[in-house]
Amino acid sequence: MTELIINLVVIIVPIALGYFIGKYLEKKHYASIHKREKELAYIPAIVLKKPLQPDMVTSARLVSGSVVISIDKFKRLVAALRNIFGGNIASFESLIDRARREAILRMKEQATDADEIINIRIETSSISKNSRKGSIGSVEAFAYGTALKY
Amino acid sequence: MHLTNIETIPGKTITEHYGIVSGSTVRAKHAGRDFMAGLKNIFGGELKGYTELLSESRDQAMSRMTDQAKSLGANAVVNVRFSTSSVASGAAELYVYGTAVKVN
Numbered sequence: 001m002t003e004l005i006i007n008l009v010v011i012i013v014p015i016a017l018g019y020f021i022g023k024y025l026e027k028k029h030y031a032s033i034h035k036r037e038k039e040l041a042y043i044p045a046i047v048l049k050k051p052l053q054p055d056m057v058t059s060a061r062l063v064s065g066s067v068v069i070s071i072d073k074f075k076r077l078v079a080a081l082r083n084i085f086g087g088n089i090a091s092f093e094s095l096i097d098r099a100r101r102e103a104i105l106r107m108k109e110q111a112t113d114a115d116e117i118i119n120i121r122i123e124t125s126s127i128s129k130n131s132r133k134g135s136i137g138s139v140e141a142f143a144y145g146t147a148l149k150y
Numbered sequence: 151m152h153l154t155n156i157e158t159i160p161g162k163t164i165t166e167h168y169g170i171v172s173g174s175t176v177r178a179k180h181a182g183r184d185f186m187a188g189l190k191n192i193f194g195g196e197l198k199g200y201t202e203l204l205s206e207s208r209d210q211a212m213s214r215m216t217d218q219a220k221s222l223g224a225n226a227v228v229n230v231r232f233s234t235s236s237v238a239s240g241a242a243e244l245y246v247y248g249t250a251v252k253v254n
Contacts, residue, residue, distance in 0.1 A: 014192045017193065018192050018193060057161045058161060062154055062230055068197045068201045070194055121155065125235075125242075138197055140200070
């Protein structure tokens with residue numbers, strides 16, 4: 001009986017920790033993303049290949065930003081349950097959304113003196129693909145583009 | 151060395167093409183970082199060690215590409231693309247390629 005209780009605690013405690021701390025960290029991260037997005041909104045970041053004013057460009061350079069974000073235990077459980085019934089996994093959507101926006105922000109932070117960033121490409125990759133037990137579930141977002149100065 | 155990921159370098163004219171140049175690196179993470187990442191995996195959040203590892207590797211791949219371009223006599227690389235693939239579990243390949251050109 002005590003063995004069963006210990007086993008249950010070992011399973012439940014990381015999930016509960018993941019739920020509460022993970023939720024707190026996500027909230028904090030989103031707050032910081034919203035704040036910095038407002039601060040850096042003065043640099044237009046666009047996916048077009050052509051500069052807005054092609055004749056006035058004085059310098060062009062490659063800028064990039066990347067981030068690796070890991071999932072928490074609770075999200076992993078939710079995803080595993082979703083795998084049975086199907087449907088969209090909202091907890092993963094927010095994870096990847098955070099990673100991409102953070103990568104774009106880091107790219108912009110590299111180019112605070114630029115007037116425009118064009119031809120932005122965003123790449124996502126999972127570092128450890130195998131789903132074997134004990135592997136790290138994480139996603140990398142990498143954003144790059146050409147920063148222009150007028 | 152000018153680097154852009156568009157077809158041209160704005161304000162400059164391309165005078166010569168040297169073809170494709172590329173650089174790649176395969177990196178594995180070390181056990182210490184992996185252990186910390188394992189702990190982080192319970193709570194979620196950013197894995198700073200991995201972020202650093204990947205950006206270091208990407209810088210190395212880029213410098214390999216620019217070295218290759220320099221040895222060809224180019225002074226710029228245009229249309230730079232990045233690509234990532236996981237070769238084995240725990241190792242990632244970072245690959246970067248572009249077209250070496252001469253601009254004036």
